Amino acid sequence: MAISLLKKTLGLAWLAAVSLSAQALELNVGYQKSAINLVSLKAQGTLEKQLAPLGVTVKWYEFQAGPPILEAMNAGSVSIGMTGDSPPVFAQAAGANIVYIGQEPSKPESSAILVPAGSAIKKLADLKGRRVAFTKGSSAHYLTVAALKKAGLQYSDITPVYLTPSEARAAFERGSVDAWSIWDPYYAAATRAGGVRVLSSGKGLSANNTFYLAARDFAQANPKVIAIVFKALTDNNKQLRGDVQQVAKTLSGYTGLEAETYAAMLSRHPDYSVSYVNAKTIQQQQQVADTFHALGLIPKAIKVQDSVWKP
DSSP: OHHHHHHHHHOGGGGSOOOOOSSOEEEEEEEOTTOHHHHHHHHHTHHHHHHGGGTEEEEEEEOSSHHHHHHHHHHTSOSEEEEOSHHHHHHHHTTOOEEEEEEEOOOGGGEEEEEETTOSOOSGGGGTTOEEEEOTTSHHHHHHHHHHHHTTOOGGGSEEEEOOHHHHHHHHHTTSSSEEEEETTHHHHHHHHOSEEEEEESTTTOOOOEEEEEEHHHHHHOHHHHHHHHHHHHHHHHHHTSOHHHHHHHHHHHHOSOHHHHHHHHHHOOOOOOBOOOHHHHHHHHHHHHHHHHTTSSSSOOOGGGGBOOO
């Protein structure tokens, strides 16, 4: 679907060599370990090969989570990147000049709220009065908010502890926090390490949508570059949907994470195809934005549609 839309929008001419400008263009990609499709393209040098004829060089920058990717994008040092649902909401509310350029299928089971195996916390309502770790402005932030709402609790009923994934895991393991809200592959790695229990996955709480975003000026000036990136991601998804164990082993070789961690991640979310952002997802994303605004966690109400790129 994504490829046919691209062809209709841009025409078959985008497949041919084009002149972007007399000046060489740099595509700076912000990614994180959860960005399996981007990680795979990076390891294979796919974008470098496909964009070189256009005079485009590709540089890669790894981040632990989505919020710093969008901060770098707004600062002009990242051209495109992939994040979960919450980072774009916080960025848009802060006035960042970024746009949604695409989405992957939702993956509610790819994030979870974890507690120690022997914890007295047995249900979501037991989070009242507890210290819960997550990355501020991340998809785990919204998962936590949604979980509290389902349990009939207020955000003020917990003590949020804002930490990066690596900091949160360390705090969780030494008992400095009572629960940890996190996404894959950190979620998969933690459960594989043992000593944890899944209090709740994101199923029934959050769609946990994944988005590809770009600096607005970059997207408007370089739609053909984005089209090539989309096609590369969609083509690569066919490889990622192969034998899970073999794909996991290959990904492990790219990043150093255990193959079993990737196998767990792929089993929860096997589809990494990319399409333009649709109306249903915009509506889900608007709910995320409205929820954060109602809690006073973003400074103003926003309209998500205003930041959706139309090629």
